[in-house]
Amino acid sequence: MLRLENIHAGYGPTTILHDISLTVEAGEVVTIVGANGAGKTTTLRTIAGLIRPTAGTITFEGEDVTRLSSHEMVDRGITLIPEGRQLFPDMTVQENLLMGAYRKAARQHKDAALQEVLSLFPRVRERLTQKAGSLSGGEQQMVAIARGMMARPKLLMFDEPSLGLAPIIVTQVFDVIETIVKTGATVLIVEQNVFHTLKAADRGYVLENGEIVLADTSDALLHNDHVRQAYLGI
Amino acid sequence: MTDISTTSPRSQAASNGWMLKAIPLAAILASLVLIPVIVGNQFVYHIFITICIFAALSTAWNIVGGFAGQLSLGHAIFYGIGAYTGVILMNMGISPWIGMFAGAAIAVLAAVIISYPCFRLHGPFFALATIAFLEVFRVLALHWRELTGGATGLMIPLQIGWEWMVFRDRLPQLLIAFGLLLLTLAVAWWIRSHRIGFYLVATRERESAALAAGVGTVRVRLAAVAVSAALTAFVGTFHAMYLTFIEPAAMFSLQMSIQIAMFALIGGLGTVFGPLLGAVLLVPISELARAWLGAHALGLHGFVYGVVLMLVVLFMPNGLMGLISRFTKQRRERGVLAGTIAASAATPDARQRAPIGADVMRVEHLQKHFGGLHVTNDVGFTLREGEILGLIGPNGAGKTTVFNMISGFLKPDSGSVTVRAADGSWQSPTTPGDFATIGVGRTFQIVQPFAAMTVEENIMVGAFHRYSDVEEAREVARETAERMGLGPWLDAEARGLTIGGLKRLEVARVMAMKPRILLLDEVMAGINQTDVRRAIDLMKSIRDSGVSIVAIEHVMQAVMSLSDRVIVLNSGKIIAQGEPREVVKDPVVVEAYLGKEFIDAQA
Amino acid sequence: MNTFLQVLTNGIMLGSLFAIVAVGLTLIFGIVKVVNFAHGEFLMVGMYLTYVLTTWMGIHPFATVILVAPALFLLGAVTQRFLIQPLMSADDDHIQIFATVGLSTALINLALLVFGADIASTPASGLRTPLQLGPVRLLSGQVAILVASIAVVVVLQLFLSRTQTGRAIRAVAQNRAAAQLMGINVNWIYILTFGIGAACVGVASVLIAPLYPTSSGIGTYFVLTAFVVVVLGGLGSIGGAFAGAMIIGLIDSFAGFYIGSDLREVAVFGVFLLILILKPSGLFSSRLNLSHVSP
Structure with missing residues (x-):
């Protein structure tokens, strides 16, 4: 469904990603594992169209989407739920959700999408009229995920969904992600909580210094010595 | 050479x-x-x-x-x-x-x-x-x-x-x-x-x-x-x-x-x-x-x-x-190219490591709230002379907040930071300027180069702290640059450096201040393996020259091989401290990093 | 007592005048995060357009709004697209300041070239007729400005809160990166916002032209006060700008009457400097947005 081939990308003169190739098949849950600064976020931002790759191609559902901008990627059905929630703090939760269905295609079914999303996130329903900035970190993360789903994306990308959350909330966030996965969504997820994500994912890539050094099924990665040493600390 | x-x-x-x-x-x-x-x-x-x-x-x-x-x-x-x-x-x-x-x-x-x-x-x-x-x-x-x-x-x-x-x-x-x-x-x-x-x-x-x-x-x-x-x-x-x-x-x-x-x-x-x-x-x-x-x-x-x-x-x-x-x-760059070929690596001093000495910094009962968030909760530790103290913890644990409080950039709600001055007296600096004067130097997690200045000028800004004369400062800056492996890039504008280069520049600027206490905030994040090994050698050589170091670090390899002691911070609290090998086995630490299920799965 | 009421009324009228000039400025300020130093010159351009349309075509000044507002919208949109947008990523904010300062200088002098140094008077068309309301006197044109400024504020607020485009504009202001992820074309929103902000000035200029003589320097006169109003009301706050404008109008009017008319500006700018230095978030903003101030 999504295929990156030999992607190079970075900010200004600095190249962060070197020759990244990866694929995500429909219905799969794929994770990218790596240390801080390895280029995980840059990979997701490149796929989302926020960064133009300097070389390589990205194809989505068989079409070349390498040069598309972020709003065109949203139209294609790719949504990124960014690191640190990134809600619109002075808007109500409902307004935040509606922004998730901003594109013309999504606007038509925004009411239906809202109902679907709220049935997945009953806690969000209780907060609809509150300002997003007044919510707790865990609630904000739920709203961010719900907002991402408003466009009914074909591919949902998560960037560090557990960042800065208390352990108990982290578990809840992962429960939600698992529920979404069960609905058949295709998911690409980046997490520092390596163990949690590998448990939830089908396959994983290990990213070090902007290069993919390992690619395997989650189970194999969980038992890989390098992964265990570098990321699980054992 | x-x-x-x-x-x-x-x-x-x-x-x-x-x-x-x-x-x-x-x-x-x-x-x-x-x-x-x-x-x-x-x-x-x-x-x-x-x-x-x-x-x-x-x-x-x-x-x-x-x-x-x-x-x-x-x-x-x-x-x-x-x-x-x-x-x-x-x-x-x-x-x-x-x-x-x-x-x-x-x-x-x-x-x-x-x-x-x-x-x-x-x-x-x-x-x-x-x-x-x-x-x-x-x-x-x-x-x-x-x-x-x-x-x-x-x-x-x-x-x-x-x-x-x-x-x-x-x-x-x-x-x-x-x-x-x-x-x-x-x-x-x-x-x-x-x-x-x-x-x-x-x-x-x-x-x-x-x-x-x-x-x-x-x-x-x-x-x-x-x-x-x-x-x-x-x-x-x-x-x-x-x-x-x-x-x-x-x-x-x-x-x-x-x-x-x-x-x-x-x-x-x-x-x-x-x-x-x-x-x-x-x-x-x-x-x-x-x-x-x-x-x-x-x-x-x-x-x-x-x-x-x-x-x-x-x-x-x-x-x-x-x-x-x-x-x-354009004319000048031709000259610089000749230098890049002879790029020098950081050269660690072959000096013997000095024994760990007396306390140089005492941090007691630091508290900090942002809005309703308790970001630092009763954090206290001491740093001894010639020691490397690792500060680790998951993202958002409040490590950088602690750094900001022990370098004068953030005022703690309560608690104290005292530093032993060169003359042996204990003082309580409050502003970044006070900390710099007493010999505390810091780097920033997000590198803060003076983008429009050359590498040499960047380091000179640090060197001016001890040398007011331009030529002396330039000399110190050049020495420091050589030591950090930045020699070939002295005349390059800082904005043109790679991430690895910027991280080294960040350290070089602080080193040129000749600090007695060095606070390093993730200097190894995002640099490649060769650079990590170089950075480890470099930190050892800095330590051996008698400087005390507090380092926030995510690269486990570095933490394990460098730190004399490690402090683990989670949700603003110290949850463990001690020898690095002991600390990483501590179940509380493993849980903080990997989640409870991991422990259960291992058991 | 009657004098007091008269001074009070004058202050409110002046306040509504400042409000209608400042609304567009604060919108651009708040959303695009650019200080448009040429805002006053947009007003001047609008006033000259009104003057030309009324004197050459003989239409009522207020009727020219159907041409002046779109023209100003275009001017604003073009400014954003070709002058500001290429500079949005400049790490040095000097560059953006100089860009709009350059535009302002060019427009002032262009007006001098075209219209000369003499003032241009738009026909009053009955708008300078005094009305006697109990103890106070005011001009019908002033009442029009008061009504229009309230209407502009209300319409803008409704637009921003009720329409999907309006929400998108707010979203861009609150979190640009997230807005992009929602599929909002941020550059287009900036162009639209700059255009709307400039169109508001277009509305202001058709209202002001019949009451004030038009000259190349008129923009500077109004815009400095408009900046004061915007800072006082909190950057980007439309309601705040209205309230700030009323306060400045009253200060101006009372200072002019009780301290001396030549020192009015000292009072106004004194308040401005105090606010800027002591409470830079403005008087009416609940949330701190202090990106322009060091901690």
Whole structure:
């Protein structure tokens, strides 16, 4: 469904990603594992169209989407739920959700999408009229995920969904992600909580210094010595 | 091994660059006097006097607007003060030569009073505040009629001769204007090439990094404003004598302020000679338009100015000097290339490790809340001499917040940080400046290079903390750069470095301060394996020279091999501390990093 | 007492005048995060357009709004697209300031070139007729400005809160990166916002032209006060700008009457400097947005 081939990308003169190739098949849950600064976020931002790759191609559902901008990627059905929630703090939760269905295609079914999303996130329903900035970190993360789903994306990308959350909330966030996965969504997820994500994912890539050094099924990665040493600390 | 191959082409290139600039500069300056003298036409004299006056005003403005990056659109205040003081005193029988200094003194006073509260404001807001002050001065000049003559303005008394700065001939006027221009250029050049100039540019580029390097950011900017105001007032006094008539609308004019700044931008903001270039090119446009087209051209030169300004901003934001240096840099880079081949790695000293000594820093019961969030909860630890203390924990655990509190960037809600000074006494520093003075140096997680400065200049800003002389500081900066493996890039602009290079630069700048305590915030994040190994060696060599280190680090390999002790922070609390090997086995730590399920799964 | 009421009324009328000029400025400020130093010159352009349309075509000044507002919208949109947008990523905010300062200088002098230094008087068309309302006198044109400024504020607020485009504009202001992720074309939103802000000035200019003589320097006169209003009301706050404008109008009017008409500006700018230095978030903003101030 999504295929990156030999992607190079970075900010200004600095190249962060070197020759990244990866694929995500429909219905799969794929994770990218790596240390801080390895280029995980840059990979997701490149796929989302926020960064133009300097070389390589990205194809989505068989079409070349390498040069598309972020709003065109949203139209294609790719949504990124960014690191640190990134809600619109002075808007109500409902307004935040509606922004998730901003594109013309999504606007038509925004009411239906809202109902679907709220049935997945009953806690969000209780907060609809509150300002997003007044919510707790865990609630904000739920709203961010719900907002991402408003466009009914074909591919949902998560960037560090557990960042800065208390352990108990982290578990809840992962429960939600698992529920979404069960609905058949295709998911690409980046997490520092390596163990949690590998448990939830089908396959994983290990990213070090902007290069993919390992690619395997989650189970194999969980038992890989390098992964265990570098990321699980054992 | 690298000394000869790196420095000789570089200094040669530098002297080439210097020659390339010096000859045209001398030619421009000489022609400012020679052309009118040779042509001998009154109008040509007038144009060149005006060029000198505006070039001087613009050069003086550039000390604040360019070097310090404080975009003042109120510089006409100081110009007006100089003009009014000169004329008022002259009417009382006092020579403008004395009036000049009186005007400068008043202007300095006004500048300091105006600027001090405004330094908190950034960019457009600083500009707006200066415009507002200018309006206030203009209205007050209109209001105090007895003193200023109000809207009718003031004439100078008809007294001619050198002692009154008023002449029938144009030549003496040109010489005075030229002298003032030389004076401002000399002052600007002196500032830019001495410590204060480095400090001003560093403050402009990254205020927090400048603070960490021990720069008194407010003090240096006040000094810059004072010097700039005095020079502007000098020119104001002379210009009033030249014009023989002054009025509030012309003296305290926003258009005037904008023009002064405009010449500097078009010539090259923050360069010593850019404003001169801007004035030389643009002043004749307005004067010729006025002379040839008269009333028909009302607004023509202003229109041209505005359009030129927009075009410059869009297509050559570094001004004319930017174009010139792009040309000279191409020549220089050939010299640098020779150096890159001989790139040196960081060379660890082969010295023996000194034993861990007595406490040098004590942190007790730190508490910090942001809004309702308890980001630091009763954090306390001690750091001993020659020790490396690792500070680890998941993202968002509050590590950087602790760093900010033990370097003066954040005030703890409660708790204390005490540091043992070089003389053995215990002190409680509070500001970043205090911490720098007592010997605490820090890096930033998000690198904070002074982007527009070269690698050498970046490190010099740190070196100035101990060495006020430019050459000494340069020497220390070069040594430090060699040690950090940055030698080949001394002349490169910091913005061109890779992430790994920037991280090393960040450390180099702090090392040049010769700190006794070093706080390193994730210096290894995002650099490649070779660089990590190099960084580990480097930190060992720093430690062996007796420096105590606190390091926030995510790269486990580094934490394990470097740290004598490790502190684990989670949700703002210390959850474990001790030997690195012990700590990583601690179930509490494993849970914090990996989650409870991991423990369950392992069990 | 009657004098007091008269001064009070004058202050409110002046306040509504400042409000209608400042609304567009604060919108651009708040959303695009650019200080448009040429805002006053947009007003001047609008006033000259009104003057030309009324004198050459003989239409009522207020009717020219159907041409002036779109023209100003275009001017704003073009400014954003070709002058500001290329500079949005400049790490140095000097560059943006100089860009709009350059535009302002060019427009002022262009007006001088075209219309000369003489003032241009738009026909009063009955708008300078004094009305006697109990003890106070005011002009019908002033009442029009008061009504229009309230209407503009209300319409803008409704637009921003009720429409999807309006919400997108707010979203861009609150979190640009997230807005991009929602598929909002941020550059287009900036162009639209700049255009709307400038169109508001267009509305202001048709209202002001019949009451004030038009000259190349008129923009500077109004815009400095508009900046004061915007800072006072809190950057980007439309309601705040209205309240700030009323306060400045009243200060101006009372200072002019009780201190001396030539010192009005000192009072106004004095307040401005105090606010800027002591409470830079403005008087009415609940949330701190202090990106322009060091901690």
